[in-house]
Amino acid sequence: MKLLLDASIIVPLLLDYGEKLLDIATRIPLHITDLTIYEAGNSLWKLSTLWKTVSLEDAVEIIGVLKDLIRKEVIAIVRFDELDLYRIIELATAEKTTFYDTSYMVAAEALGAVLVTEDRELKEKAKKYVDVITYNQLRQRHLR
Secondary structure (H helix, E strand, O other): OOEEEOHHHHHHHHHHHHHHHHHHHHHOOEEEEHHHHHHHHHHHHHHHHHOOOOOHHHHHHHHHHHHHHHHOOOEEEEOHHHOOHHHHHHHHHHHOOOHHHHHHHHHHHHHOOEEEOOOHHHHHHHOOOOOEEOHHHHHHHHOO
16 A cells, blocks of 8 residues: 655654654655655744744754755655646646645546545545545554
């Protein structure tokens, strides 16, 4: 089984597991879209700068771990040019979801992956097209 992690999942996963994702990825192929990297960075910026729940040093370390996991191909990147952009805009229009959210649906569909998200609206829309689980379900089923 492959997993496509959206932006609402990658930062909590990095915070909770960090480099332990190396072990997890040997059992379960992990994927993110290229835009997820920027969303993760933005989330870490918010946590450290606006909410002050993560230190700047920790935020830098966490984004560094993500970079290393991608460089080591522990987490695979789905690039926008690998996706059917027509399918994304068509589905976004039909479902009245953002292009960005719909790209997760189409990426999961193309990979034959389970979409992992905490975004309630995305979960409801996506389950018409792909299997969807939440972070808690991911932890209970796959990360023990």
